[in-house]
Amino acid sequence: MGLGFAGLFAASALVLFAVIYWQTIGYMDRQLRSVIDDNVESLMSAYQDGGMSGLRYAVERQLGRAGPQSGWYLAILSHGRSVVGNVSLSASFPGWKEIHVPAADPDDDDTRDDGDAVLGRGVQFGDGTFLFVGHDAHQVEELRELIVEGLTWCFGAALLLAALGGTAVGAGALRRVEVINEVAGRIVQGDLERRIPIRGTGDEFDTLADYLNHMLERIQVLMESMRQVTTDIAHDLRTPIGRMRQRLDSVRQHASTVPEYRAAVDYAIEETDRVIETFSALLRIAEIESGSRRARFAEVDLTSVMEALVEAYAPVANEMGHEWVARISPGVHVYGDRDLLLQALANLVENSIRHTPAGSVVQMCLSSTPRDAVAAVADNGPGIPAPLRAKVTQRFYRLESSRSTPGSGLGLGLVAAIAELHGTRLELSDNAPGLRASLKFSRT
Amino acid sequence: MRVLAIEDDSETAAFIANGLQRLGHAVEIANNGHDGLRQASGRSHDLLIVDRMLPGMSGIALVQRLRDDGILTPVLFLTALGGVDDRVEGLDSGGDDYMAKPFAMAELAARANALDRRVSRRDEATRLRVANLELDVVERTVRRGGHPLALQPREFRLLEYLMRHAGETVTRTMLLENVWQFRFDPRTSVVETHVSRLRMKIDRDFKPELIHTVRGAGYCLRAPE
Numbered sequence: 001m002g003l004g005f006a007g008l009f010a011a012s013a014l015v016l017f018a019v020i021y022w023q024t025i026g027y028m029d030r031q032l033r034s035v036i037d038d039n040v041e042s043l044m045s046a047y048q049d050g051g052m053s054g055l056r057y058a059v060e061r062q063l064g065r066a067g068p069q070s071g072w073y074l075a076i077l078s079h080g081r082s083v084v085g086n087v088s089l090s091a092s093f094p095g096w097k098e099i100h101v102p103a104a105d106p107d108d109d110d111t112r113d114d115g116d117a118v119l120g121r122g123v124q125f126g127d128g129t130f131l132f133v134g135h136d137a138h139q140v141e142e143l144r145e146l147i148v149e150g151l152t153w154c155f156g157a158a159l160l161l162a163a164l165g166g167t168a169v170g171a172g173a174l175r176r177v178e179v180i181n182e183v184a185g186r187i188v189q190g191d192l193e194r195r196i197p198i199r200g201t202g203d204e205f206d207t208l209a210d211y212l213n214h215m216l217e218r219i220q221v222l223m224e225s226m227r228q229v230t231t232d233i234a235h236d237l238r239t240p241i242g243r244m245r246q247r248l249d250s251v252r253q254h255a256s257t258v259p260e261y262r263a264a265v266d267y268a269i270e271e272t273d274r275v276i277e278t279f280s281a282l283l284r285i286a287e288i289e290s291g292s293r294r295a296r297f298a299e300v301d302l303t304s305v306m307e308a309l310v311e312a313y314a315p316v317a318n319e320m321g322h323e324w325v326a327r328i329s330p331g332v333h334v335y336g337d338r339d340l341l342l343q344a345l346a347n348l349v350e351n352s353i354r355h356t357p358a359g360s361v362v363q364m365c366l367s368s369t370p371r372d373a374v375a376a377v378a379d380n381g382p383g384i385p386a387p388l389r390a391k392v393t394q395r396f397y398r399l400e401s402s403r404s405t406p407g408s409g410l411g412l413g414l415v416a417a418i419a420e421l422h423g424t425r426l427e428l429s430d431n432a433p434g435l436r437a438s439l440k441f442s443r444t
Numbered sequence: 445m446r447v448l449a450i451e452d453d454s455e456t457a458a459f460i461a462n463g464l465q466r467l468g469h470a471v472e473i474a475n476n477g478h479d480g481l482r483q484a485s486g487r488s489h490d491l492l493i494v495d496r497m498l499p500g501m502s503g504i505a506l507v508q509r510l511r512d513d514g515i516l517t518p519v520l521f522l523t524a525l526g527g528v529d530d531r532v533e534g535l536d537s538g539g540d541d542y543m544a545k546p547f548a549m550a551e552l553a554a555r556a557n558a559l560d561r562r563v564s565r566r567d568e569a570t571r572l573r574v575a576n577l578e579l580d581v582v583e584r585t586v587r588r589g590g591h592p593l594a595l596q597p598r599e600f601r602l603l604e605y606l607m608r609h610a611g612e613t614v615t616r617t618m619l620l621e622n623v624w625q626f627r628f629d630p631r632t633s634v635v636e637t638h639v640s641r642l643r644m645k646i647d648r649d650f651k652p653e654l655i656h657t658v659r660g661a662g663y664c665l666r667a668p669e
Contacts, residue, residue, distance in 0.1 A: 284628075
C-alpha cells in the first residue's frame with residue numbers, strides 16, 4: 001500500500017517536472033532559433049541581392065558593428081575554405097547544430113571545459129558557398145542546468161516528504177484500525193458492552209466509529225430482545241405443557257372409565273391447540289416482520305373493512321352486554337394488505353370486547369382528512385396505565401388484570417407488527433376513561 | 445369417495461388414511477412425488493391430498509404437471525408451510541384448498557367433503573332447497589314453509605354457504621374464510637353468535653330443526669332422514 005502510493009506520488013511529481021522543464025527550456029530554445037532564423041533570412045536576402053560579395057559585406061558589417069560581446073557567431077566558407085567569420089569551422093553542415101567555441105572569457109565560472117555552447121544553422125548555397133549563423137547558447141544551457149538542478153532537489157525533497165508523511169499517516173490510520181479490530185475481537189468473544197473510542201476530531205475514522213457504535217447498540221438491543229423472546233416462549237409454552245403432563249400423569253394413575261380417559265384426551269387436545277395457536281401467532285408475526293407481504297400491497301377500502309368488522313362484532317358485543325357505537329367515514333382508502341388490516345382491527349375490537357366489563361361502550365371510528373386516515377377502536381373500560389402502554393405491545397406481555405382471560409399475549413404485538421409494515425404505529429392513549437387504540441395512515 | 449394422499453411422513457399418512465376410512469372413504473397412499481404423479485394420472489380419484497415437500501418431486505410441481513396434463517381432480521394442499529405467500533403459491537399452482545399442519549381430522553374431513561368432485565357442480569345452482577327451506581341467490585330471498593324471512597346480508601351468506609354444503613359438516617374455519625373472509629382465528633365467539641342468530645330466524649318457529657351443531661367440528665345443515 002505505502003510503496004504503491006509513494007510510487008504514484010513520484011510518478012506524478014516526475015510528470016509535473018517534465019512539463020515545467022519542457023515549458024521553460026523549450027520556450028528559450030524556440031526563441032533563440034527564431035532570432036537565428038531572422039538573421040539567416042536577412043543574410044540570405046543580402047546574398048540574393050549582391051551574391052558572394054554582398055553576403056561577405058553584410059557579415060563583415062555585422063561582425064564589425066556588433067563586436068565580440070554580441071553573442072553572434074558568423075562564418076562564410078567557400079568550397080570548405082574559410083572566407084570570413086569569427087568562428088572557425090572544419091566542415092560545412094546544412095541544418096541546425098550545436099557547436100562549441102573556445103571560451104570568450106576563460107575565467108568565467110560559467111565557462112565549461114569544452115568551451116561555450118553555440119547554437120547555429122548552416123545554409124549551403126548552390127555555388128559552394130556555405131553560411132553559418134550561430135548564437136551564444138550558454139544562457140539556455142545555464143537555465144537548463146539551473147532547472148534540472150532545482151527540480152532534482154525538489155523531487156528528492158518531495159519524495160522524502162511523501163515517504164515520511166505517508167508513513168506517519170499510515171501509522172496513524174493503522175493504529176486506529178487496530179483499535180477497531182481489537183474492539184471487534186472483544187465483541188466477537190461476547191463482550192457486547194464494548195464500544196470503539198471516538199477521538200473527537202470529527203474525521204472519517206470518528207464517523208466510522210460512530211456508525212459502528214450505533215450498529216453495535218442496535219445489535220445489542222436485538223440480542224437482548226431475542227433472549228427475552230426466547231425466554232418468554234419457553235415460559236409461556238412450558239406452563240400449558242406442564243399442566244397437560246400433570247393431568248395425563250394423574251389420569252394414568254387414577255382413571256378407570258372410558259369417559260374419564262376421554263375427558264383427559266379432550267383436555268390434552270385443547271391445551272395442545274393453545275400451544276399451536278401460540279406458535280402460529282409467532283410465525284405470523286415473524287412473517288409480517290420479514291416485510292415480504294409488502295409485495296402484495298394494494299389499494300384497500302378501509303371503510304368496507306371497518307363495516308365488515310362492525311357487522312361481525314356488533315352482535316358479539318351485544319351478546320356480551322356491551323353497547324356498540326360506530327362512526328365510519330365513507331370511501332376511505334389506504335394502501336396496504338386487506339387481510340392484515342382486517343386482522344389488526346379485529347384484534348383491537350376483540351381486546352375491547354374481552355377486557356371490559358359488561359355494559360361498557362365499544363366505539364369504532366374511521367375518520368379522514370386530506371392528509372391522513374385514522375382508524376380507532378375505543379372503550380370506556382379499565383384502560384391501560386400510561387407507564388405500561390409501551391409494554392403491552394411486547395410479545396407475551398400481559399397485564400396482571402387480564403391474566404385470568406385466556407390469550408397468548410401476542411395480540412397487540414401482532415397489531416404493532418402490522419402497523420409497522422404499513423409504515424405507521426399503533427397508538428395507545430387514554431380515552432378518559434378507558435383505552436383508545438388507533439392507527440393513523442398517511443396519504444402521501 | 446376415493447382419496448389419494450401423497451404424503452411422505454408415514455405417521456401423518458396413516459392418520460389421514462385412518463381418519464378418512466373411518467368416515468367411509470377409500471384412501472390410497474403415495475409416499476413420494478413420482479408415485480403420486482403416476483397414481484394421480486389414472487384419474488380414478490375424487491380428491492388428492494398433497495404435501496408440498498415430497499421426495500422426488502415437490503407438491504407444487506406435481507400439481508402443475510397434473511393441471512398441464514388436463515387432470516382436474518380437486519387438490520387439497522396439506523403442508524407445514526403455512527405463510528400467506530406459501531398459500532398463494534399453492535393455490536396459484538392449481539390447488540383448490542390449502543391447509544397448514546398441524547391440523548385437526550374434523551377440519552380435514554370437512555374440507556375434503558367440500559372439495560369432492562362428485563358434488564362440486566352444486567356451486568352453480570341459484571335456487572337452493574333443503575326440506576321446506578328455500579333460498580334464491582339471485583332474488584336474495586329466503587322462505588321457510590312459504591313464509592318470507594328477513595336476513596341480514598351476512599346471515600344470508602352464512603345460510604347460503606350452509607345450504608350449498610347441506611348434509612356436510614362445515615367447520616368454524618371454513619365459515620370464517622368463506623363467509624367473513626377472516627384468515628385468522630378470532631378469540632371471541634363470532635361464528636357462534638351469528639349461527640345462533642340465524643338459528644333464531646330459521647329454526648325457532650319452524651319444524652324440523654335444520655341447523656345442527658357437530659361437537660368438536662362445526663355445523664351441519666340437513667333435513668331429517
